[in-house]
Amino acid sequence: MMRGNRIFLTCFYWAFVLYVFIPLILMITMGFKDSKFIGFPIRSWTLDWYASVFSNTEILSTFGYSVTIAVLATLISVFVGTWIAVLLEGRKFWGRMVIMGLTVMPALVPGIISAIAFRIYARLLGIEPGMGAIVWSHAVHTVPFVALVVMARLSTLPKSQIEAARDLGADPLIAFVRITLPYLIPAIIGASIFCMLISFDDFVRSFFLGGYEPTLPVLIFAKLRSGMSPEINAIATVALVLTAAIGIWAERFTRRMNKDS
């Protein structure tokens, strides 16, 4: 009986994994097909699509543009998010829950709604669509993730650490820079990677707030409209491999840092 159950559960698990990964596997496979048309059967293989992606300056500059936006948005988000976490963690004051709620909200608002809201707001403020607007919206969207991750880490910092630093002659600022900040580094790095991936992946905000220059997801979307081609599969595969590699590395890195301290 137990044995039957186990076999059933194992099969079910692998069926689920296949269900989840078959689309990705298909997408990757089609990027190597030597034909303009996506679909089976595949008669011959090629790396031409990759060659064309890596020699296409438009795609490469769009990729750079997306990365730049991700880095800038992350810098802002980490700064603001850490600030909020330090302000809120372990303190009781009037309005704490209000600030907390407002901090978390951007993560919960549907992308399309916040994108439209940003668009209207940007026009009111006279901000041109383009990189600045996209960075701004991505930063707002990712602040809650930073704040929550950093707060979680901060809550595990024993109070005695700061008191020991003060006891040994550190004023509150020195204690923060030399004790609190190093303690938060794993959380901050983890949150940064996460923010960058969210920003890199974002379509709706980038679409609504973008100027003439598209981000990578917007470019892929534009290309899709003019017809599916294995070139898109190649772009997507490169993006997939890069983000997966960074995500796995970040996960392992933060886990190792957490274990050390």
Added chain:
Amino acid sequence: MTDQTPLVRIEGVSKHFGDTVALDNLTLDIARGEFVTFLGPSGCGKSTTLRILGGFERPTSGRVILDGKDVTTQPPEKRQVNMVFQDYALFPHMTVKQNISFGLELKGMDKRGIQRRSDEIMAFLELSAFGDRYPGQLSGGQRQRVALARALAPNPALLLLDEPLGALDAKLRGQVQQELKSIQRRTNKTFFFVTHDQEEALTMSDRIVVMNQGKVEQDGTPEDLYFHPASRFVAEFIGETNLLSGEMRGHEDGAVVMDWFGQTLRGHAPAGAPRTGAPITASVRLEKLGFHAERPATANAVQGKVVGKTFLGSRMAVDLMIEDAQGATLRAFVDAETGQTVGADPVWVGWDSDSMAVLRD
């Protein structure tokens, strides 16, 4: 030349947390080079006193004078006081050496000075081999020594120790107690130690302040507290004791006379004698009761029947029922050999008036 002014003077310090009174009008001097222990159950105000001395809490009222200067409102970083934390609070991202140098750096010492002082203190505490290790790579005892080294390095006027032995296992704890005491003697520093462990307090301290509910119960040498407890709380908190409830009768030849279920007993009253006729409690330590075949010539003697024995290795605890005192019981320590022979016949137990302290309730 030794300075006779006290190092620390606590003047009428109170601390309230909301409606709770953690510390109630404490006044106390701490002399230079003293190993003073604040002893009491949790919530007695001992840790609050420590935190006020360290600068982590500000008293609700009263003043703290350190080395002649009023430091009541000074933040911790300005005080010449260092602390060994209960959880050691070593910085996990710094090596042993960096931990120890931290306080020296912030004192503005130059690189060579820091190097010299940290090497010196690491050699003193036998940590030289661990300088490049991280706290996570050390054993509990080693961490404790690093915490001590870090606190001693800046050469504080006063060292605060917040139950630093709590995290160690029993065997190591005994060893570290001896070490701490010897370090204190060699450095000639003033140690302010906080613990709830009476044995620890008795072993290490020059002076013990027993705290209860924000007030000082008794302040004296370990011997004083043990043999001449002033209050019931102290007698019960420190060691094991016999508590005899009776009635005050009067004075005779400098001794206090009391009635204990019809037996007349003589004791002394370190905290002052109550009025005649008042109900009182007296304390006699278990090892102060002597066993005799005949009625002894001691100030107090009663005859009892052995009703129970507990073997404790080197000695034995014997429970006695005193028929002449309406069946009240006493407990006594005797050496294991005597303990084996007593039992069948009634025995006499005797004790001096100096061994029995009349307590404040």
